[in-house]
Amino acid sequence: MVTRRKEEGQGLVEFALILMVLVLVVFGVLDLGRAFHSLITITNASCEGARYLTKHPLDNDNDFAGTKNAAINEADGAIIVLTPDQVEVTLCLDEDAITGCDSGTPVRVEVSYSFEFMMGFFSPASVPLTHATEMIVP
Secondary structure (H helix, E strand, O other): OHHHHHOOOHHHHHHHHHHHHHHHHHHHHHHHHHHHHHHHHHHHHHHHHHHHHHHOOOOOOOOOHHHHHHHHHHHOOOOOOOOHHHEEEOOOOOOOOOOOOOOOOEEEEEEEEEEEOOOOOOOOOEEEEEEEEEEEOO
16 A cells, blocks of 8 residues: 555646647647638739739839739738738849739739747748749730
8 A cells, every 4th residue: 555655646747747749749730720821812812913914914003003902902901910021022023014914924923921839939020921823924
């Protein structure tokens, strides 16, 4: 009976030791899920911006404001918030800027976002995520 008394707290001590590892794994999985959700959101935003520009090839006023708004509105409601500075149109910048993008011209919309981890003390504080979509103006 004496040996049984010495082992009474062993399970509690083992649980206390493993609890921190379990908490780190759970929060790591949550962070990874948030990162994938953010990547999918900026992917959808860049696709929507490129799709808008192919449907509205004359959207070259105010630095492609309509295209940027389409990308921002696509990301609206997600866990991330985009600004016009994070959406960049890198193609369809031909010499004839008055008439917009010509038929057959490729357009490219790139969305950048800086993802911040909940557990930033174990990993880098932020990770840059970017996605670009190219489409051809019909």
